[in-house]
Amino acid sequence: EVHLVESGGGLVQPGGSLRLSCSASGFTFSDYNMHWVRQAPRGGLEFVSAITTYGREIYYGDSVRGRFTISRDDSKNTLYLQMSSLRAEDTAVYFCAKAKGRSYDYWGQGTLVTVSS
């Protein structure tokens, strides 16, 4: 059974940094593209970042480009999101998601990031 478990969320001050992790199990992690998607309070879903297999290609949403860095460690079956220069508008639940074709077939339950002084 596929499991994606996010961790690393919490309260951080504006301008601060945080690293999220997503631990994967139940599938061959290295064979799949992985994404981060977020949901702001009372908001919809927003694409954050994607990384293809072997980290060959990386993509970012416009609102996080230059501040966030996605990476993966296939030996640990783990996806990461390094977030810096955080803003209040980055407050959201962050989900990791396993890509299947042009959609996501599995998601984690999310980790909450709150940016506030």
Add this chain to the structure above:
Amino acid sequence: EIVLTQSPATLSLSPGERATLSCRASQSVNTYIAWYQHKAGQAPRLLIYDASNRATGVPARFSGGGSGTDFTLTISSLEPEDFAVYYCQQRLTWLLTFGGGTRVEIK
């Protein structure tokens, strides 16, 4: 950026009724549309991919259709567990986007 507009924002229906949800794209996305069900505090669940293909384990009462710019998700007969928020998503390019969601609530 491709904008997805979902309508209605809220659908108030009773169990057993038919639900029809709409998703309109600002430009053609071929059939690269997926639909997800999301309940608060849970992981979103893939229902439909490539506009009309049911994901593994999804009941037959869920169906998707459309191509180009207009898409629909139909729930033929609402079950109590179907009351949730539904999102469409496109990935014509790597800059994927989601619709704003339709909340299906109990009338």
